[in-house]
Amino acid sequence: MKIYIVDDDESIRTSLTEILRDEEFDVRDFATGKSMLHELQRERPALVILDVWLGKEDGLDILDSIKEAYPALPVLMISGHGTIEQAVQATKKGAVDFLEKPLSLEGILKKISEILKVPDGPPRNENIALAFDEIIGASSAILKVKKAIAQAAGTNARVFIYGENGTGKELVSRSIYHNSKRSDKPFIHVNCAALSEDVIEEELFGRVSAGGFRPGAFENASGGTLFLYEVSALSLKMQARILRVLQEGVILRVESGEQLPVDVRLISAMNSDPQAAIRQGKFREDLYYRLNVIPVVLPPLRERQEDIPLLLDHYLRLTAEQHNMKLKRFKTNAVDALISYPWPGNVRELQNVVERLSIMSGEQDITTETVLDHLSDVRSAPLPFPVTGDLRKAREEFERNYITQALRKLDWNVSRAARYLGLERTNLHRKIKALGIEPEK
Known part of the structure; x- marks a missing residue:
C-alpha cells in the first residue's frame, strides 16, 4: 500500500520513510503540502500522514484541501507542538486521528494498521476504499x-x-x-x-x-x-x-x-x-x-475542460500499466488540441483515444499532428459544428477551427503559431492554404 508523508522536517520524513519501507509500505515523502496536493492529482495513496506545522503552510488548511477533493482519503495528523484544540479541530475537519511527536515505532505502526484495516475484518482494500x-x-x-x-x-x-x-x-x-x-x-x-x-x-x-x-x-x-x-x-x-x-x-x-x-x-x-x-x-x-x-x-467533459490534462495523465499511466509499456506523454500543444476537441463521447471517449494513441504512436512525446491524425477516425458522433458525415471533412473542420484559434491567439503570426502548434512553418503554411484560412480584418 502507498503512504504519503508530508513534513517540513527532513529528519522526520527520512526516519518515518525508512520505518514504513521496512514494513513493506510504498512510501513517498513531501516537504510541502502544495507538492503533495499536486501529486494527489496523479495518484492516490491509501493514507496521508500530515504534519500540522509546515513552515509557511498550515497543515489544517492542507487537510481542508484534501477532504474537499478526496473525502474518502484517510489523513493522519501529526505534530510536535499540538494542542487539544488542534486535535479536536483536525478530527472535525475529517482527520482519522492526531498523534504527538516524538512518534514511537510501535505507536505509529499500530495506528497505521488500525486505519488501513476494516474493524474485525481483512486488510483494507485500497482500490475499493478509494473508488471515490x-x-x-x-x-x-x-x-x-x-x-x-x-x-x-x-x-x-x-x-x-x-x-x-x-x-x-x-x-x-x-x-x-x-x-x-x-x-x-x-x-x-x-x-x-x-x-x-x-x-x-x-x-x-x-x-x-x-x-x-x-x-x-x-x-x-x-x-x-x-x-x-x-x-x-x-x-x-x-x-x-x-x-x-x-x-x-x-x-x-x-x-x-x-x-x-x-x-x-x-x-x-x-x-x-x-x-x-x-x-x-x-x-x-x-x-x-x-x-x-x-x-x-454529471457535467459533460466539454464543460470541465480544465480537467482534461489530469485525465490525460491518468489514462496515460493506466495504459502503460495495463499493457506493460513505457509511459508516454503528450506535448503541450497536443494537450491544447485535445482540450479543444468537443468530446461528444465524454470521458469514455477520451480514455479510448489515449489508449489508442499510446499503443499505436511510435513517439515517446505524442505530437499535435499525431493527435489530429487520430481524432479524424475516433468516432463519427455529432460534433458542435455541422458535418456531412464525411470523416475527412469533419477532420478538416476541426483542424480549421483549431488552427484559426491558435492564429488569433498569436495575432496571426504564422511563425509563432507554428511553434505553438508544434508544426514546421512551411507545413503550417500548407495547411492554412489547404484549409482556406484567411486573416481576419
Whole structure:
C-alpha cells in the first residue's frame, strides 16, 4: 500500500520513510503540502500522514484541501507542538486521528494498521476504499459532484444520477456504494434499456415455477444496492411496480401471490433529461420524485475542460500499466488540441483515444499532428459544428477551427503559431492554404 508523508522536517520524513519501507509500505515523502496536493492529482495513496506545522503552510488548511477533493482519503495528523484544540479541530475537519511527536515505532505502526484495516475484518482494500477517487478532476464542476457523492455515501437515501453517455454514471454509483455502510453487501446492476418487457419483470422480481423459484435483482441485492441504469426505459406498467416496492417495501415474484419484504438501496441513472421524459409521458413523475432524493448531475467533459490534462495523465499511466509499456506523454500543444476537441463521447471517449494513441504512436512525446491524425477516425458522433458525415471533412473542420484559434491567439503570426502548434512553418503554411484560412480584418 502507498503512504504519503508530508513534513517540513527532513529528519522526520527520512526516519518515518525508512520505518514504513521496512514494513513493506510504498512510501513517498513531501516537504510541502502544495507538492503533495499536486501529486494527489496523479495518484492516490491509501493514507496521508500530515504534519500540522509546515513552515509557511498550515497543515489544517492542507487537510481542508484534501477532504474537499478526496473525502474518502484517510489523513493522519501529526505534530510536535499540538494542542487539544488542534486535535479536536483536525478530527472535525475529517482527520482519522492526531498523534504527538516524538512518534514511537510501535505507536505509529499500530495506528497505521488500525486505519488501513476494516474493524474485525481483512486488510483494507485500497482500490475499493478509494473508488471515490477514481473520479478524476479538480474543477469546480467535478468537486461539486464529489461532494454530492460523499453526502450520498453517508446515507441510505435513494440517488438519481443524470449525465450524458460516457460521463461516468456507473463509476459514480459504485463510488457511492463502496463508501457506504452497505459496501459489504451486494451491488447489482440492471440495464433497463437492454432487456425486453417479458424479461425485465423476471429479472427484477424473480419467478416461481413448479421446479422452485429464481430470485430477481431486488432479492439478490438484499441489504445492498440495486443500480437501475436507464430506468425511464421501463414500461409505465413496470415503473408502477417499482413505485409500489418503494411505497410498501415488498415485492411479488412472477407467478406468486406471496409478498416478500426487501431491504435495498436504489440508485437510478438516465442519459436523457428526466423532465423531458416526464413531459413526453415516458417517465412517471411520481416515480421520479421517489427516486430523486439525492440528485447527482454529471457535467459533460466539454464543460470541465480544465480537467482534461489530469485525465490525460491518468489514462496515460493506466495504459502503460495495463499493457506493460513505457509511459508516454503528450506535448503541450497536443494537450491544447485535445482540450479543444468537443468530446461528444465524454470521458469514455477520451480514455479510448489515449489508449489508442499510446499503443499505436511510435513517439515517446505524442505530437499535435499525431493527435489530429487520430481524432479524424475516433468516432463519427455529432460534433458542435455541422458535418456531412464525411470523416475527412469533419477532420478538416476541426483542424480549421483549431488552427484559426491558435492564429488569433498569436495575432496571426504564422511563425509563432507554428511553434505553438508544434508544426514546421512551411507545413503550417500548407495547411492554412489547404484549409482556406484567411486573416481576419
